[in-house]
Amino acid sequence: MNDFDWGVIARSWPFLAEGMALSALLVVVSTAGGILLGLGLALMRRSDHAFIAGPATVYVTVMRSVPLILVLFWFYFLVPLVIGRPVGALASALVAFVLFEAAFYCEIIRAGINSVRAGQTEAALATGMRRSQVMRLIIMPQGLRAMTPLLFNQVIIVFQDTSLVYVVALRDFMTTASVVASRDGRPTEMYTLVAVVYLAICFSLSKAIELYGKGRAR
Amino acid sequence: MIVLNDIHKSYGRTQVLRGCTAAVKLGEVVVVCGPSGSGKSTLIKCVNGLVPIDRGSITVDGVSVTDKHTDLPALRAQIGMVFQNFELYPHMTALQNVSLAQIHVLKRSRAEADARSEQLLARVGLSSKLSSRPDQLSGGQQQRVSIARALSMDPKAMLFDEPTSALDPEMVNEVLEVMQALALDGMTMMVVTHEMGFAQRVAERVLFMDGGEILEDSPKSQFFANPSTERARQFLTKVLSH
Secondary structure: OOOOOOHHHHHOHHHHHHHHHHHHHHHHHHHHHHHHHHHHHHHHHOOOOHHHHHHHHHHHHHHHHOOHHHHHHHHHHHHHHHHOOOOOHHHHHHHHHHHHHHHHHHHHHHHHHHOOOHHHHHHHHHOOOOHHHHHHHHHHHHHHHHHHHHHHHHHHHHHHHHHHHHHHOOOOHHHHHHHHHHHOOOHHHHHHHHHHHHHHHHHHHHHHHHHHHHHHHO | OEEEEEEEEEEOOEEEEEEEEEEEOOOOEEEEEOOOOOOHHHHHHHHOOOOOOOEEEEEEOOEEOOOOOOOHHHHHOOEEEEOOOOOOOOOOOHHHHHHHHHHHOOOOOHHHHHHHHHHHHHHOOOHHHOOOOHHHOOHHHHHHHHHHHHHOOOOOEEEEEOOOOOOOHHHHHHHHHHHHHHHHOOOEEEEEOOOHHHHHHHOOEEEEEEOOEEEEEEEHHHHHHOOOOHHHHHHHHHHHOO
16 A cells, blocks of 8 residues: 555646546536537427428437547547638537537437327417427426436536547546646556546436436425 | 318328318307217317318318418417316416416416416316315316316317216216306307216207217207117117116
8 A cells, every 4th residue: 555645636636627627618518508409409300391300310310320539530620621720629629519419418308308298288289379388388397307317317428428538639637637647657546536536426416316306206 | 159061181091080060059069979989089179270180171260270371379279178188287286277378378467367267266166276286186176177277268169078088987077067067158168078968968969970970960859869870879878878
């Protein structure tokens, strides 16, 4: 045990905190942006018109079929070629995360909407409500209950995925820890820290989902 | 009031309605009966455009349901509908269920809507359940809330799609009593039901459907005493025998 030097964590803390801040930023932006865009896609996919539903379906299918790391690369390397100027690593990573996660949020939201009985829509339409009102007042509030655990789950996945931004030379929490690990020759300490932090955050989120589920069942 | 003319409807290759023609006059109570799968529910859902039809025409109070230019939501707001499975909004209280469309469709203020809802819930005998959620109410109570919800729009006519079929037997009467009171008040009603007792007490006319067709359209006394088709006679023997 004498060989361990846990002080390395305290010494490198400001640097690690920067990484954690980037991870948090990615999670917040891709969750907010992904849910908004995902909601739009979900509503498009529900449309009766093929020219509205079709593009959304293609988009979601493609995004769900490629690895996130590829999407990160595309935006970092291809978009500058197309628009003729560099975009910057952070901007391209944020955009890539939002566009990628939107496809998953779309499917979660769609499943939530579909979980509401068709009779609810009929009953609301029969009172003279318009489709948009039915969606906002009747379907969404009920669908949201069904989709909340899945949305939380997706947040956990996004948080774990943020470590992929190292491919566009950004430093998230995982990357900063790995930099310190090789710089100071302390891989055991640093990777243990990473594991503990990921475990703590993801475990408490899962616990929150579980408690939410129990609260609903009551 | 309600005029159905030569209604055809298919789901895929299954023909559900084959040329149904019928009318419900102002203030009249018409019961639609027939075996399961005869198209009764589909027919009644055509009246307010919940089910789009393939051929034929429907007018309610002179307004065409099938015309593309008709403001369907505005028309539906004038026709109350009660469903087999109640379809109350589970995330709202009884009072909110009744007030919702008044606020968002009729643009009444919340206070105005709630006052009207309290009146209507009192009328169906549920003054003590204003803040109960649907899952805290019995089936009969839920169905009475849903009748109040339909009445909250001050409808010109009411459609009932098997309103007592999902109820435990001891709760059927409390719902039928509310419906009977409505009929006595002169409400125009089209009721899909197997409750032949209700038909005998309340209906003016009975439509008998089988295989997507209206086989009988007769005054109640004639329908029960002397049905003109063999199939109606068989149906009556079965439902009246117990």
